[in-house]
Amino acid sequence: MMTTLPVTANSDHELLAGASRRARELTEPLLRDAVERLGPSLAGIGAYHFRWHSRDPAATGKAIRPTLALLAAEAVGAAPSDALPAAAAVELVHNFSLIHDDLIDGDVLRRGQPAVWKEHGVSAAILLGDALHSEAFEILLGRGGPSGAAAAARLAAAMREVVVGQVEDIRFTERPWTGEQAVSVAEYQAMAEAKTGALLGFSTSAGALMAGADASTVECFDRLGRHLGLAFQCTDDVLGIWGDPAATGKPVLGDLREGKKTLPIIAALAADVPASARLVSLVGAETRTESDLRLAAELIEEAGGREFAEREAMRHLTGVTDCLVSLAMPAEIRASFEALAQSLIGRTR
């Protein structure tokens, strides 16, 4: 007879994988209910987007946001299930954003299959996104208990912030690379906090809120989530230029190829050193060869743009740690948060 060993996590990585798996398992029934309520046509398209018919467990995503919500509830001593409406709501709005963003950006692939707009049309993508947006509020207000309304108010404010950040990001593409109208480092950081940080801040703060945490703890969890989002974005910006295509799945020098205004290049141009001036003539050129792109990447490093972005990522990682230190929580939960933060940053190395 075999001995059944208790399931224990033998590393932080396994801790995180367990928390993430649990979040997916707990949240999915609520997401499926929400999608079922949309009637047969839209429910089918929703199931397609969430890839519920896929046999590939990686296809359904890492559920970072639900994981954060449930961990925050546990951190303040509640059962993770207390934060389930927040976990489901944040996953719904995250997917609403993905569906609309793919359409806006013309991205044809999502989770290894054609994006909703590509497969089912523009109308379906707009309407499915809109429906998931409403249903996130329906879940918080219908199943969120006494703190559901406060969590819904936080979600509404966060989603406004996300949209404003997205609009800023689009507007940045229309602005010049240099001069008074150039995008400043401060403007970029404000955009990134809104576009990426606000929803991670909602995940952690709403998780704590639904678990009965006091106001200052809730705000601390909001900061934690925002720092996580910014650490992620800084790392993503570094990977967008220097990432290994084999690891990131994105083309080499991708962000330079697309002419994106990301943190390393904005910081390099703002440094105002000789390399900055040489960089200006490259990024402003009508056409750029492969060797131009490689030279641009070198000049960004020379002007300190890469180091700046990496330092910013570390600064936000420190911000996460500071929040964790200031909050009393079980060691295992703290380790899970740290593993999640490291998994977002560790991608650069």
Place this chain on the structure above:
Amino acid sequence: MMTTLPVTANSDHELLAGASRRARELTEPLLRDAVERLGPSLAGIGAYHFRWHSRDPAATGKAIRPTLALLAAEAVGAAPSDALPAAAAVELVHNFSLIHDDLIDGDVLRRGQPAVWKEHGVSAAILLGDALHSEAFEILLGRGGPSGAAAAARLAAAMREVVVGQVEDIRFTERPWTGEQAVSVAEYQAMAEAKTGALLGFSTSAGALMAGADASTVECFDRLGRHLGLAFQCTDDVLGIWGDPAATGKPVLGDLREGKKTLPIIAALAADVPASARLVSLVGAETRTESDLRLAAELIEEAGGREFAEREAMRHLTGVTDCLVSLAMPAEIRASFEALAQSLIGRTR
């Protein structure tokens, strides 16, 4: 010296005009605040959509939904301002729907100027709509007082219903005109209630709810709003075929030209009389001449489709009256509701 006469309404029409003007004046500051919060780029596009820079007072719309919310609050004995968050929220989501619908339907004009997607692009239309959607919840939850959360829950459910109705409406275009897969009268009515009735039901029920009405009164106001929406939709369907272009601003025989499946034609086909059979061959034809369209309109009348739609409009108008009779309210408020209902129906005559 001139004598200032008290401003009194000398007819139901003036009563309604006064209620509508008041709703616009009370609601607009909240709408402006909401749009201002979206940052300079999006706020400018929002102001364009709402036509706040227009000198034409008719350009800003009739504010039917805010008017209904404020009247419902007054009907249950509260100050209209008690329902202001509901009035602003419903106007925000109504405009969110218009902005996304114009994009989905490819409609290039809205309130006599290019639609948002046409003037400012697809991304701007999607993101502005999304932002207004979030802000409707922000207003209800932030300024809605003790019943704000219950009103927000009603809004979330209503908006899901609206989207499901829109999807059904689109799916109807893909279904055959006859046979088992044809759209039934019952399916059409369910779609119309979801697409048009649910948000009018929110306007009236949330107005009553925020004014402190009890649950059964709130449900009665929901029915009232839904009947209004359906009376409006039936009338709109009749006007879409037989309306006078000079009065409706739409092309003559417009819905037949576009091959839309509206109530008169669905009812005419379902009647299964000789005219129905002749109608089938016309609507199924690849190309249709002007005389085909005129003949189709005659056959729909002959098969009883017009009469059916007009009777349905009257039935829903009676539903409105029944709701009003069952609710105790000041005579002036009742007269305003009746004038509003008549203004929606009266357009056919």
